[in-house]
Amino acid sequence: MKSKIRKRTYEAIYRLLDQVSPLPYDCGTLCGAVCCTYEDPCGQTEDEPELGIYLLPGEEKLFTQKEDWLSWSREPAEKFDFPLSWHGKVYFVKCKTPPRCPREKRPMQCRTFPLSPHLTDDGFLRLVLCTFQIPYTCPLIEENMELTDSFIQATYTVWKHLIRDPLIFDLVLMDSQDREEDGVPLVFVR
Ligand code: SF4
Ligand code: SF4
Known part of the structure; x- marks a missing residue:
């Protein structure tokens, strides 16, 4: 999918978000970093991808797709609950086990x-606390x-x-x- 967000804008966004975290300390200490370590007991089915992270349109430009800590899949946008304006492939990534991303490389959703x-x-x-159903x-x-x-x-x-x-506006x-x-x-929260 064609995105208007340039690679260097995504890089600037990543740099800005590298400077901050939700709490003044590592929130992973509260829960054993469950959002990184949760294993989906059902795994992948035909209609549901394994629990993973989709990249925003154009975000894939920040990756080589050869990262040894990620597995990749590309799925047609039409197969999932994305906006009608989304056509073509959406990139999904999943951290390999044990999760060990280089922090400066983690995707937007993280x-x-x-x-x-x-x-x-x-x-x-506005900003709201996430309302998506998550299994942890x-x-x-x-x-x-x-x-x-x-x-x-x-x-x-x-x-x-x-x-x-x-x-992204449509999403x-x-x-x-x-x-x-x-x-x-x-x-x-804002
Ligand atoms: S689930 Fe993830 S974001 Fe929430 S407290 Fe644990 S590590 Fe932090
Ligand atoms: S990319 Fe990093 S922060 Fe995101 S789920 Fe994987 S290990 Fe956790």
């Missing part, structure tokens, strides 16, 4: 979790822990940039509308 961008009805960008418990979400201002601010800045890309809009329609309680 960098901004547990926050999700949310577009309000009047078009404002993240203490940051469960206990509504106070996140660092620097993490919230950097994550907001990054999503402000990213939604200038129409494909954020679709997820926001789904949240509203599902009536899940939203925890706004």
Whole structure:
């Protein structure tokens, strides 16, 4: 998929997010880094990819696809719950076991979790605690822990940039509308 986000913009985004973390200490110490180590007991099926991470359009430019810590798959966007404007291949990555990514290389989804961008009805960008169903418990979400201002601010800045890309805007809009329609309680952090 063609993305308007250039490689060097993604690199700048990664650098900015390298400077911040959700807590003033490693939140992995709270849960044994379960979001990195969780093993899906069902594995991959025809309709469901193994629990992994999809890359945003264009994010794959930051990778060689030969990283020895990742396994890759490319799936048609139409096969999954992506916006109608998404056509062509979506890249999914999964950390090999044991997870051991170089921190400066981890994908966007790992960098901004547990926050999700949310577009309000009047078009404002907000940040909410992730409402996606995940098969493990993240203490940051469960206990509504106070996140660092620097993490919230950097994550907001990054999503402000990213939604200038129409494909990413469509994804954020679709997820926001789904949240509203599902009536899940939203925890706004910004
Ligand atoms: S983001 Fe949540 S699940 Fe992941 S390491 Fe931090 S506290 Fe644990
Ligand atoms: S890329 Fe890194 S941060 Fe993301 S799930 Fe894998 S080990 Fe965890």
